[in-house]
Amino acid sequence: MRTVTRHLSLSLVLLAALSLAGCAPEPAPQASETTAPTDAPVFASDAEALAAATEAYAAYLAMSDKILAEGGNDPDRIRAFASQKLAEIEMEGYANFRSKGLKSVGESRFSDLILQDESPSDIAGLGAVTTYLCSDVSQVDVVDTNGVSVVADSRPDFTPFIVSFDLVSRDPVALIVASADVWEGAGVCT
Amino acid sequence: MHLNWTLVAFMIAASISVAVLSQPAHAETGSCSRADVQIGGCPAANGAINNGGVDLSAGYETGGGQASGGQEADGGSGSGGEGDGSGDGNGPGGGAPGAAPVADPLTVVRDDFTVGCIPGSPCDPNLIVRVSDLVNFQPSAPTQAMEPRGWSVVGLPANFIAAASVHTLSGTLLGFPAEVRFTPIGYRWSYGDGAEARTTGGGATWAALGLPEFSDTATSHVFRRAGVYSVQASAVYSAEFRFAGPSWRAVQGTLPVSAGPLGVTVGDARTVLVNRTCTTNPAGPGC
Structure with missing residues (x-):
């Protein structure tokens, strides 16, 4: 067993040495195809980061609306648009809809997306972009099986959120929603 | 839920120190699902730090009544959660002192409103920032001047003038991009002869005040002995x-910033009777 391991590591070292030797003479090595971290900025401008965040949040919101409109069925569809952590939170909401037979009617909206932070240097792309935005559910109703609204009287139609995004692809740039937390600050929902 | 404010303040303070140490870049706890957003069932105030080992779960209520606008208005309370900080909430330079009906939701939390963030991060409504946290922000030094310029006479007032203005700086506060606005609220003077003074204004020239030279002003000082003094204004x-x-929130504490020292030569003045001026007749009696 030990011999096998040693042989294996020896050959790996040899392989590495060979590949190194092979690469060395190249004057300008091309960017490799691996997922090696790069320091290049992800976004050329704040506007670009905002556009990517807007797109990602819109997609997340649309899918969430779709699942909620269908009573929380097939909830795994949200996973393509949200981080695992956020997806788990959303799953609980979907399960709640399913168990109570609730359906949402109408379209969620958002506005006033403001860039708070952009950290393209984060190697893993986690929290690459953080924004504030104003969530608008004024056009959304949630009804039970009898079609009676179950929306709480105290529900705010407009809720400020601080939303962070993870970078899941650099080329083309693609973001998913990492977290969406209620923001207590003023000035987001105008 | 009613909680002892002191206890809450203590818990928040403990949480902030942990949060700052662990440098949370992004609040990840307390998220509210879209389902809850739509129903209006986001849970009551709760926040938790998973990596710091400190959990904070509390509901807050302000003393004021429930406002119908969706958020409680209590603009004056500032950081009322802290025993010693309540006075600073009404700090000078407040964004819109006249706009009373505009609620500052940063100061209050509705019971049915989620605080979906780590204490100590920007979304924390009870975030307490002290001047010691402003390491990345260096406010401008005041300008300093005096009349007469660089000298004075024993027993006569010398007029000192310092000027500082409101200015806003951008930078990183507790790990987050932020703006800090500095407002001069007073001036401190150290005259180099052991005397010190505090004034609310920076003073003005005799001419601007409409006073004759060597008049007493709010910022003047009388040196009692001849010598060379280093005067420092802050x-x-x-x-x-x-x-x-x-929405601006008050930072606890004040921050003195010194101007460069000002050298003053103080001389004696004697009154003598001379035959013409000493320059035209240097050999005259008394010169």
Whole structure:
């Protein structure tokens, strides 16, 4: 067993040495195809980061609306648009809809997306972009099986959120929603 | 839920120190699902730090009544959660002192409103920032001048003038991009002869005050002995911060910033009777 391991590591070292030797003479090595971290900025401008965040949040919101409109069925569809952590939170909401037979009617909206932070240097792309935005559910109703609204009287139609995004692809740039937390600050929902 | 404010303040303070140490870049706890957003069932105030080992779960209520606008208005309370900080909430330079009906939701939390963030991050409504946190913000030094310029006479007032203005700086506060606004609220003077003074204004020239030279002013000082003195003026700033949006929050404490020292030569003046001026007749009696 030990011999096998040693042989294996020896050959790996040899392989590495060979590949190194092979690469060395190249004057300008091309960017490799691996997922090696790069320091290049992800976004050329704040506007670009905002556009990517807007797109990602819109997609997340649309899918969430779709699942909620269908009573929380097939909830795994949200996973393509949200981080695992956020997806788990959303799953609980979907399960709640399913168990109570609730359906949402109408379209969620958002506005006033403001860039708070952009950290393209984060190697893993986690929290690459953080924004504030104003969530608008004024056009959304949630009804039970009898079609009676179950929306709480105290529900705010407009809720400020601080939303962070993870970078899941650099080329083309693609973001998913990492977290969406209620923001207590003023000035987001105008 | 009613909680002892002191206890809450203590818990928050403990949480902030942990949060700052662990440098949370992004709040990840307390998220509210879209389902809850739509129903209006986001849970009551709760926040938790998973990596710091400190959990905070509390509901807050302000003393004021429930406002119908969706958020409680209590603009004056500032950081009322802290025993010694309640006075600073009304700090000078507040964004819109006349706009009383505009609620500052940063100061209050509705019971049915989620605080979906780590204490100590920008979304924490009870975030307490002290001047010691403003390491990345260096307010401008005041300008300093005096009349007469660089000299004075024993027993006569010398007029000192310092000027500082409101200014806003951008930088990183507790790990988050923020703006800090500095407002001069007073001036401190150290005259180099052991005397010190505090004034609310920076003073003005005799001419601007409409006073004859060597008049007493709010910022004047009388040196009692001849010599060379180093006079140091400091502007005392109060500060406010904001992370986003128009709402400024007070920073606890004040920050003195010194101007460069000003050298003053103080001489004796004697009155003598001379035959013409000493320049035209240097050999005259008394010269």
